[in-house]
Amino acid sequence: MKPAPEWLGELQARFGEVLRTPLDRSTGTLAAATSSYAPEALGDVVDGPATSGRDRLAVYNRQYWFRLFRALATAFPITARVVGPWDFNEHASRFLLARPPRGWDLERVPDGFDAFLERSLEGHADGDLILEAARLDATWRRLTRAPTTRPFRPDASAAATMPDARLTPSEATAVVVERWPLMGLARSSTRIDRSELPRLPQPRFWALAREATGIRRWALEPREGELLLLLQRYRVRDALARLEASCTAEERAALPAKVERWLAHGAERGLWSGVRG
Amino acid sequence: MTIARDALGVGLRPSLHAYVVEHRPDVGYLEVISESLMGPSPLPRERLERVRAHYPVVLHGVGLNLLGHAPLDEDYLDALCRLADAVDAPFVTDHLCWTGAHGVSHHDLLPVPYVPELVEVAAERAAYVQRRLGRPFGVENLSSYVELRRSTMTEWEFYAAVVREAGCWALLDVNNVYVSSVNHGFDPEQYLDAVDFSRVLQVHLAGHTREPDGTLVDTHDHPVADDVWSLYRRAWRMGGPFPTMLEWDDRIPPMPELLAQLDRARAVRA
Numbered sequence: 001m002k003p004a005p006e007w008l009g010e011l012q013a014r015f016g017e018v019l020r021t022p023l024d025r026s027t028g029t030l031a032a033a034t035s036s037y038a039p040e041a042l043g044d045v046v047d048g049p050a051t052s053g054r055d056r057l058a059v060y061n062r063q064y065w066f067r068l069f070r071a072l073a074t075a076f077p078i079t080a081r082v083v084g085p086w087d088f089n090e091h092a093s094r095f096l097l098a099r100p101p102r103g104w105d106l107e108r109v110p111d112g113f114d115a116f117l118e119r120s121l122e123g124h125a126d127g128d129l130i131l132e133a134a135r136l137d138a139t140w141r142r143l144t145r146a147p148t149t150r151p152f153r154p155d156a157s158a159a160a161t162m163p164d165a166r167l168t169p170s171e172a173t174a175v176v177v178e179r180w181p182l183m184g185l186a187r188s189s190t191r192i193d194r195s196e197l198p199r200l201p202q203p204r205f206w207a208l209a210r211e212a213t214g215i216r217r218w219a220l221e222p223r224e225g226e227l228l229l230l231l232q233r234y235r236v237r238d239a240l241a242r243l244e245a246s247c248t249a250e251e252r253a254a255l256p257a258k259v260e261r262w263l264a265h266g267a268e269r270g271l272w273s274g275v276r277g
Numbered sequence: 278m279t280i281a282r283d284a285l286g287v288g289l290r291p292s293l294h295a296y297v298v299e300h301r302p303d304v305g306y307l308e309v310i311s312e313s314l315m316g317p318s319p320l321p322r323e324r325l326e327r328v329r330a331h332y333p334v335v336l337h338g339v340g341l342n343l344l345g346h347a348p349l350d351e352d353y354l355d356a357l358c359r360l361a362d363a364v365d366a367p368f369v370t371d372h373l374c375w376t377g378a379h380g381v382s383h384h385d386l387l388p389v390p391y392v393p394e395l396v397e398v399a400a401e402r403a404a405y406v407q408r409r410l411g412r413p414f415g416v417e418n419l420s421s422y423v424e425l426r427r428s429t430m431t432e433w434e435f436y437a438a439v440v441r442e443a444g445c446w447a448l449l450d451v452n453n454v455y456v457s458s459v460n461h462g463f464d465p466e467q468y469l470d471a472v473d474f475s476r477v478l479q480v481h482l483a484g485h486t487r488e489p490d491g492t493l494v495d496t497h498d499h500p501v502a503d504d505v506w507s508l509y510r511r512a513w514r515m516g517g518p519f520p521t522m523l524e525w526d527d528r529i530p531p532m533p534e535l536l537a538q539l540d541r542a543r544a545v546r547a
Contacts, residue, residue, distance in 0.1 A: 001348065001405060004398050008389065009346035011427070012378035019383050045423045049462035050491045056460075059422040059492060060385060067384055101382045104340030104353055107316045109384070145317040212323055 014041040018057050019064040020100060022093055030065070030089065032058035065089075068096055068109060075110035076137040077186045079117070082130055084191065091117060114138040129197065133182050139174045140186065143210045146172035151270030158275070163237040165275040172210040173271045175220070175228040177203045183217065205229075209269055218269060223251065224262040228271065235277065278333035280306045280367050283518035285539045287532075288337070288525060294324050296532040301331055304539065308522050311338035311369070315356045325364065334364045335479070335522075337448075338371035340382075343402055343416065344389045345375040354409055361410055368478055370415040370448040371406075373399060373439060386419050390427035391435035400442035407445045415446035415478035420456035420485070420495035432457065433471035446478035449519075451509045452501065456485050456493040465508055474516020482509060482542065483524040498527035501538060506545050513546040 018041045024033040034054045045053035072092045073080040080088045095116045101109045114134040121127040149170050154162060180197050183206060205225020207218045220228065223243065230239035240259060244252055266272065280286075284305025289297065296302070307328065313321050314336075325334065340353060361369050374386040389395055399416075407414035418436050430438070440447045449472060458465035484499030501509075501523070509521075523538050 001401050002398060003348070004344070004346045005394055007427075008344075008395070008398075009378060011390070011425070012346050012375060012387075015387065016378055016381055016383060019385070020381070044425055044427070046426050048424070048460060048492075053423065055490065056423040056492070059488075059494065060387065063385055063494075064383055071384075101377075101384060102380060103382055104342070104350065104376070105312060105316050106384050107318070144320055146319075148319055148323075210320070214320070 011044055014038060014044060015057075015060075017041060019060050020097075021061055022097065023062070023065050025090070030062075032061045034058050034061075065093070065096075067106075068092065068101065071106050072096075072110045072113060075107070075141055076113060076134060078137050078182050079130060079133040081185045081188075081190075081192045082126075082133045082182070082194075082197065091120070094120065110141070126194070129180050132179055133185075136176060136178070136182055137186070139176055139208065140215060143172055143174060143208055143215055146170075146210055148172065149270075149273045151267070152272040152274045153267055154275075162275070163240075164235055164277060166235050166277050167231050167272040168274045168276060169232055170209070170270055170273040173269070174208045175225060175232070175271075176206050176208060177225065177229075178206060179203050207266070207269055207271060209271065218265075221258075221262075223247070223255075223258070224265075227259065227262055228266060231266075278365070278367065280333050280335070280520050282520065284520045285542055286335075286520065286522040287535050287539070288522065289325075289328070289334075290526065290529055291321070291324070292529050293532050293535070294328070297328050297332075300532070302532060302536055304332065304536070306333040306335060306367075306520065306522075308335045308337050308524075309364075311336040311357055311360060311371075312340050314360055314364075315353075322363075329364060333367055336361055336364065336366045336369045337417075338369070339384075339386065340376060341371040341406065342376045342382075343371060343373060343406075344395060344399055346378045349402055349405070354406065358409055358411075361412060366412065368413040368415060368446070369410050370417055370446075370479065372419060373416045373436060374419050388419055388421040388423065388425060390425040391430040391432055392427060393430070393438075396430075396435060396438045396442060399439045400445075403439060403443035403445045407443070413446050413478055415448035416440065416443075417448035417450050417481065418453050418457075420450070420453035420460075420493075422460055422492060422494070424461055431463070431471075432461075433468045437471050437473060440473065440476050445476075447472065447476050448479050448481060449477050449512065450481035450483070451512055452481065452483040452485055452505045453495060455502070455505045455508055456495050459491075459493045466511060469508070469512055469515060472512075472516065474512075474519070477516055477519045480509070480512060480519050480521045481524055482521060482538070483526075496527060497524050500534075501541070506541065509542070510545045517546060 018037050021036050023030040047053050069089050069092050095113055117134045205220040209216050227243050230242050286304050286306040289307040289309050372386045377383055454465045454468045482501050483497045486494050486496040
């Protein structure tokens with residue numbers, strides 16, 4: 001096929017620079033910094049009936065940023081609510097300047113935002129809270145993209161070998177720990193005040209699983225959550241031993257029945273896709 | 278599944294899925310954003326499967342980058358072809374624009390200078406896409422906010438020439454014609470006069486927003502404006518019937534409100 005002319009590439013490079021010109025925050029709103037546009041880019045466009053070429057380019061400049069801010073806020077809804085729109089967009093701007101979108105898939109633009117925040121929030125007063133929010137969002141995103149896997153449902157014959165086996169977590173599931181009351185925030189977009197987010201007296205554990213209609217979540221008992229996390233790292237026998245070691249005598253007495261129930265729930269919820277070893 | 282020539286459809290967006298599954302509204306077809314089904318998440322594809330048996334589904338893309346400086350992205354095209362086969366799309370459409378250059382994607386539909394040299398480039402690429410897809414491929418006219426000094430043709434001359442030389446189809450967005458006509462000060466009826474309606478695969482309708490400085494922005498977040506209905510009526514009289522699709526992408530109301538817009542389309546063309 002005939003290649004596009006060189007001048008088109010040059011024009012698109014100038015136009016692209018205009019689009020990616022950071023918005024000006026100095027007035028307390030996000031405004032196009034039209035004085036930053038290169039004269040060569042301004043020379044490419046003509047004035048309209050009612051607005052200058054510069055102002056017409058500003059429409060695209062604003063659209064570029066707001067579309068991407070929205071993509072990031074959609075992908076990281078809990079983080080966006082915890083941080084608030086003004087600061088969220090500032091984080092998003094810095095992320096997007098460092099990593100401009102490279103492909104056709106808008107949904108991939110937020111990839112790596114959680115890791116970016118982890119690097120950039122060192123020493124931030126609310127860093128732990130924001131990072132927990134970002135990790136929850138990232139987990140949610142991971143699950144929505146996970147392939148559908150056949151759940152592992154152990155039968156009676158597996159009982160003998162199970163203690164020495166490692167359960168393989170299903171890619172479409174996750175166990176998460178919540179230290180602030182963040183989990184419910186993704187379902188609403190109203191502003192949240194930082195004072196509404198006190199640290200929880202005890203961490204809460206959740207199991208998440210992607211199902212046909214979306215992501216389903218189950219609140220877990222604390223020891224159940226601990227066990228499921230241990231099972232991600234150890235053989236069943238070792239995970240149980242470690243859990244038992246951390247329990248009180250009273251808890252230990254009730255543990256066998258509870259463990260049986262928790263493992264059955266885990267299997268029902270499709271938390272594992274198989275066993276190894 | 279085929280689409281009736283006078284069919285009325287809606288853009289299927291995630292917030293509308295539950296209603297469509299439960300109520301099976303009386304629409305002639307559904308349009309989905311191609312890229313929403315080409316990403317890694319299986320959820321959109323699984324959701325679509327629940328409605329696909331009941332409606333023809335056409336694909337509308339925003340990422341082809343037909344007029345980017347770089348050659349067409351063959352990986353993207355491979356994925357699009359697989360998707361079109363998978364959903365048995367009666368046709369596929371995208372825009373007469375560029376979306377990225379020099380490795381950066383801007384995720385916006387951006388205009389090029391309207392010059393004969395780019396008619397050739399666009400037509401050759403559009404013809405190639407249509408061959409690859411093995412089904413009708415339509416290019417959509419843009420709404421634009423800027424005109425480029427280098428242009429030597431009107432937008433409608435450029436658009437008509439690309440469709441003609443490519444042997445592809447036109448997805449005529451009447452709202453885009455109106456938005457651009459206000460922003461650039463041309464007569465939208467003159468634009469319609471240049472359209473070869475025998476090559477119109479589909480017509481889009483959508484709402485727009487007026488900025489404080491008078492610029493119209495193609496936001497797809499309002500009902501269709503009265504002036505756009507008037508233009509649609511004119512298009513229908515000039516070249517109807519053609520399949521018509523209502524796009525609503527932001528602040529999407531409940532489905533009955535969208536269906537009421539389709540009722541208005543029926544009334545406008547009666």
